[in-house]
Amino acid sequence: MKEDTIYLRMRLRVQTKPDSIIKIGDITQVIGPENIVNQIQSLSLYQISKSDKNIVVIDLMHIINTIQSFNSAIDIQTIGPTQTIIDVIYKSKKPNIGFIILVWLLLFIGSAITIMNFHEDVSMQQVHQKLYYIITGEELIKPLLLQIPYSLGLGIGMILFFNHLFKKRINEEPSPLEVEMFKYQQDLDQYVIIKENKETVKRVGHDP
Known part of the structure; x- marks a missing residue:
């Protein structure tokens, strides 16, 4: 008992x-x-x-x-x-500053090219020109009155989307990126459990 x-x-x-x-x-x-x-x-x-x-x-x-x-x-x-x-957890090596800068530059340039290509595909400059003409009745090649707020809004929108300003969290709600990372971590953990846990695999009819 x-x-x-x-x-x-x-x-x-x-x-x-x-x-x-x-x-x-x-x-x-x-x-x-x-x-x-x-x-x-x-x-x-x-x-x-x-x-x-x-x-x-x-x-x-x-x-x-x-x-x-x-x-x-x-x-x-x-x-x-x-x-x-x-x-x-093994002892981690000190981060290589040169490598960090190189990765940062690649990400920055890649993101900038992606945004510019998107704007070019959707003819964003022509859209701003037409909006400026509709609002003011004047034709202008570079409608900075629309382009500057749009650029600022793009950056602010990205900050709000990722819910982070550098290392500071804006609110307690997880960002979409954090949710996707959480789902990825769950899938990774499940894979590791199945792959690494030898007790979950039993061979029947094989030589010992």
């Missing part, structure tokens, strides 16, 4: 250093009797090695097996995800 009940929820993603020892408390949230929770959280699960490279996936079954080996009388109730992705 089970004596104690614990509730366990795995974290989606955890970052650690190379050669670390992963414990249950590092990758899970555990609720239950305090004395049992403290013991369970200190149980070792996995030793990070160089062969693991950058990513390790810990499955829920591994945790349950470890807890039952420690005390088979514990009733384990699980909530949430069944795998945790562990990112092994």
Whole structure:
């Protein structure tokens, strides 16, 4: 008969250093009797090695097996995800200023050319000329009265769209780019879980 009940929820993603020892408390949230929770959280699960490279996936079954080996009388109730992705963070090199400037210039020039090509395709200058003529009744080759506010509005619109001014967020609402990055991260995590978690693949009818 089970004596104690614990509730366990795995974290989606955890970052650690190379050669670390992963414990249950590092990758899970555990609720239950305090004395049992403290013991369970200190149980070792996995030793990070160089062969693991950058990513390790810990499955829920591994945790349950470890807890039952420690005390088979514990009733384990699980909530949430069944795998945790562990990112092994190595020492990062200092950023190369020259490389950063080169990438910034490429992005700036590429974005500028894209905007100019779009404006050329839709004949934006002719549109401004016609609008200026409709409003004022005068023909003008460079209607700066429309072009300057339009250029400022284009920049302000991009800031509002991405919801960031440099590193400062304008409001709490996520930008479309952040939403797409979140969806991409979810797909990437799912791929990593399926690819890296060897327990999800069982070969039947093959030689061991």
